[in-house]
Amino acid sequence: xxxxxxxxxxxxxxxxxxxxxxxxxxxxxxxxxxxxxxxxxxxxxxxxxxxxxxxxxxxxxxxxxxxxxxxxxxxxxxxxxxxxxxxxxxxxxxxxxxxxxxxxxxxxxxxxxxxxxxxxxxxxxxxxxxxxxxxxxxxxxxxxxxxxxxxxxxxxxxxxxxxxxxxxxxxxxxxxxxxxxxxxxx
Numbered sequence: 001x002x003x004x005x006x007x008x009x010x011x012x013x014x015x016x017x018x019x020x021x022x023x024x025x026x027x028x029x030x031x032x033x034x035x036x037x038x039x040x041x042x043x044x045x046x047x048x049x050x051x052x053x054x055x056x057x058x059x060x061x062x063x064x065x066x067x068x069x070x071x072x073x074x075x076x077x078x079x080x081x082x083x084x085x086x087x088x089x090x091x092x093x094x095x096x097x098x099x100x101x102x103x104x105x106x107x108x109x110x111x112x113x114x115x116x117x118x119x120x121x122x123x124x125x126x127x128x129x130x131x132x133x134x135x136x137x138x139x140x141x142x143x144x145x146x147x148x149x150x151x152x153x154x155x156x157x158x159x160x161x162x163x164x165x166x167x168x169x170x171x172x173x174x175x176x177x178x179x180x181x182x183x184x185x186x
Contacts, residue, residue, distance in 0.1 A: 014165035014172060015039065019071040019084060020050055021102075022110045025064040030102055030111050032094040033058035034085030036166035037133060038070065046140040048122060051133035057089040062136055066124045067108035070138070071116035074162045075173050082171070107141040117149040117161045 015036050023030045037051035048070055052059045062068045073081050080098040087094065095102050101114035105121050112119035122138030151157040164173045 010037075010168075013167045015167075017073065017081060017164055017166050017171065018050070019073055019081060019113055019116060020052075020058060020062075021069045021071060021113055022058050022061040022067075023065055024061050029093075030095060031058050031061055031089035032084045032098075032100065032113065033089070034081050041137065047125065048120065048138050048140060049135050050138065051130065051135045053133055059134070062110075062124065063127065065109055067110050068122050068124070068136065068138060069105055069108065069110045069112050070120040070122060071113040072118040072120075072161065072163055073113075073116050075164045076162065077115060078164065078171060105142070106144075112144060117146040118156065119144045 016038060017034065017036050018038055020033050020035050020038075021030060022033070033052065033056060035050050035052065039049060041047050041049045050068070050070065052062070058068075080100070083098055084094050087097070094100065095111075095113075099115075102111040103114045103119075105112050105119075108121045108123060110121075112121070120140055121142040121144075122140055124136055125139045126137040128135040128137065145156065149157055149161045158174060158177075162173065164171050166172075
């Protein structure tokens with residue numbers, strides 16, 4: 001089958017959608033930002049990355065406190081997730097405006113979001129300037145999950161969590177499991 005040339009851009013898909021919660025350094029004002037430019041970058045030490053434009057309100061908060069929480073939302077929260085990406089935390093309290101419950105984290109100052117079934121506490125290890133975005137490299141200090149989000153073997157149960165992904169301007173839910181790591185070697 002012939003290939004078509006596509007204009008250079010962000011062609012990688014799908015990518016996870018997360019809500020990053022953060023807090024101002026000298027007060028208790030917290031914020032939430034919707035991010036899709038994120039992912040796992042290292043297994044030891046466990047590390048994730050989130051790329052954020054320097055003009056964003058959350059950017060300054062994360063840079064000054066040196067921590068954040070990566071919260072994985074369910075597809076039932078999609079309207080609130082989208083709104084958190086459209087509205088600025090400079091103008092509104094997103095926790096209050098969108099009905100999210102702020103919960104104290106165990107290892108960082110930034111709060112967790114109760115309504116998200118998985119919360120990943122991170123400390124900023126580095127900030128890499130990339131261009132339009134800077135990448136915050138976060139070492140994972142703690143992971144919290146709703147009891148219902150874990151299966152009998154202690155793994156995340158994606159059918160219960162119902163995460164969703166971002167595909168070039170669109171949100172998509174996940175389909176069914178089609179294999180597992182190493183299944184082809186059997």
